[in-house]
Amino acid sequence: MSWLQLKIDTTKAQAPVLEELLETLGAAAVLMEDSADQPLLEPPPGATPLWDATRVIGIFTVDSEMDAIIEFLEAQLGEQLPAHRVEVLEDKDWVRAWMDHYHPMRFGDRLWVVPSWTPPPQPDAVNLLLDPGLAFGTGTHPTTALCMEWLDSLDLQGKTVIDYGCGSGILAVAALLLGAKEAWCVDNDPQALTATRNNAEHNGVGERVHVFMPDDMPDMQADVIVANILAGPLAMLAPVMAAHSHASTHIALSGIIRPQVDELREVYGEWFDMDGLAIKEDWCRLSGTRRA
Ligand SMILES: C[S@@+](CC[C@H](N)C(=O)[O-])C[C@H]1O[C@@H](n2cnc3c(N)ncnc32)[C@H](O)[C@@H]1O
Numbered sequence: 001m002s003w004l005q006l007k008i009d010t011t012k013a014q015a016p017v018l019e020e021l022l023e024t025l026g027a028a029a030v031l032m033e034d035s036a037d038q039p040l041l042e043p044p045p046g047a048t049p050l051w052d053a054t055r056v057i058g059i060f061t062v063d064s065e066m067d068a069i070i071e072f073l074e075a076q077l078g079e080q081l082p083a084h085r086v087e088v089l090e091d092k093d094w095v096r097a098w099m100d101h102y103h104p105m106r107f108g109d110r111l112w113v114v115p116s117w118t119p120p121p122q123p124d125a126v127n128l129l130l131d132p133g134l135a136f137g138t139g140t141h142p143t144t145a146l147c148m149e150w151l152d153s154l155d156l157q158g159k160t161v162i163d164y165g166c167g168s169g170i171l172a173v174a175a176l177l178l179g180a181k182e183a184w185c186v187d188n189d190p191q192a193l194t195a196t197r198n199n200a201e202h203n204g205v206g207e208r209v210h211v212f213m214p215d216d217m218p219d220m221q222a223d224v225i226v227a228n229i230l231a232g233p234l235a236m237l238a239p240v241m242a243a244h245s246h247a248s249t250h251i252a253l254s255g256i257i258r259p260q261v262d263e264l265r266e267v268y269g270e271w272f273d274m275d276g277l278a279i280k281e282d283w284c285r286l287s288g289t290r291r292a
Contacts, residue, residue, distance in 0.1 A: 003028065003089040004066060006058045010082050015054040016191075021076055022058035025069050031057045059089065102132055105139045108152025111174055113139040116202075126177045129203055130170060136192070137168035143228050143254045146278055146285035147171050150252045154224065156180040162244055164227035164237065165255075169196025169209065171226050176205040184222065185211045214240075221246040227253050231260035235267045242271040247292035252276075254285045261286060 010018055015032060022030045033055040060069070066086045074081050104114045110126045120127040132138050139148060151171060157179040163172035166185035169192075176183055183205075185196045193211040200209035212218070225241055227234060234253050241251060251272055256264055261284050265274045268288065276287030 002062045004060045004062055004064055005087050005089050006060065006066060006069065006084060007087065008056045008058075008082060008084040010054055010056055012054055014077075014082070015056050017077070018056045018058075018073070021073055022056065025058070025060075025072060026064075027058035027060055029059045031059070033057065062088070102138065102140070105145075107139070107145060107148035107174075111148055111152045111178065113148075113170070113174075126174075128170065128174050128177055130168065130173075130199060137166075137170040137228075139170060142280040142283045143285075144170060146254045146280050146283060147226050147228050147252055148174055149278070150285060150287060151175050151178060151224075151226065154178075154250060156224065159223040160184070160220075161224045161226065162186070162222040163196075164225065164241070165229040165233075166196045166211070167192050167228075169199045169211075171228065172196065172209055173200050173203050173205055175224065175226070176200070176208050177203060180208075180224070182208045182210070184217065184220065185209060186214055186217050187211075188214055217244075220244065221249065223249060225249060225251040227251075228255050229253075230255045231257070231264055235264055238267045238270070241268070242290070245271070245290040247290055249290040250287070251290065252285055252287040254283065256284045256286060257282055258284055260284075 008018055019030045070081055102115050104112055104118055104121050106112050111128065112120060112122060112125045113128045113130050114120045116129055116131050130138060137144055139145060148171065151174050156175055159180045161172060161175040161180045161183045163169065163183055163185045166172055166187045169185055172183035172185045187193055196209065196211050197206065200206045221244055225245060227241065234255070245251065253264065261277065265286060268274050272288040272290050274286050274288035278285045
């Protein structure tokens with residue numbers, strides 16, 4: 001089957017507006033690329049999830065009236081559409097573009113992340129359904145993998161969890177699928193909170209996920225805290241993590257490179273025994289337990 005793709009070169013500010021309009025117009029998919037045509041599969045930790053120069057691509061069935069679609073977009077924007085073109089996507093389902101990059105991944109003993117277009121390799125495993133989106137966290141990055149393996153190693157049955165810097169919500173959803181009771185998810189990017197809500201609903205755990213901007217996080221203490229951010233923000237957030245923990249709360253910090261480990265261990269050492277260290281490629285995960 002052939003498809004038509006409308007490629008619009010736009011700005012970071014206008015990209016979400018166009019995304020929503022293209023979805024309203026019945027696009028089978030809306031993708032984002034940077035000017036170098038790199039699909040936005042996984043921005044590095046700490047990166048802004050959209051490039052300044054963003055290309056928004058709406059994929060439509062081949063019989064779509066592209067002139068009418070462009071006219072509608074211009075009417076909604078109240079201005080001419082920025083540089084754009086319509087191309088045929090020959091003999092190639094758009095999904096294949098993702099399929100080339102993204103495959104089922106296993107974390108620890110029980111946990112898999114499975115794209116929606118692939119049958120789970122182990123149907124009886126804990127299968128988290130996740131497609132690449134605009135928020136960080138598909139499982140392909142070592143910092144995420146380190147947290148997923150840590151969650152898999154815990155007994156989460158009936159536990160409460162904080163996922164601080166939730167991105168796609170992958171860690172919170174994994175924790176819930178592994179038996180946790182409820183998850184509080186925090187991110188300073190509203191797009192991440194939307195992605196987390198969507199991914200939680202897609203996995204049937206939407207009712208047990210609560211999403212917050214950092215300032216709106218309620219005063220609560222969780223049994224488990226996982227935070228994959230970066231060493232700088234993690235150091236600043238140490239008192240916040242302490243305030244959200246109780247005696248025996250388990251904590252894991254990821255997004256840390258080796259030279260930062262000792263300093264971060266010392267900062268968190270004021271409240272936590274940070275005796276766990278795991279390393280994957282250039283990245284480290286520090287873990288520990290809150291002292292009484
Ligand atoms: C590396 S991603 C982690 C995403 C996901 N938890 C994972 O493990 O794949 C870090 C996330 O933390 C968020 N973030 C960065 N600094 C933050 C802060 N000070 N407070 C809350 N969220 C923050 C970013 O917006 C981003 O979504």
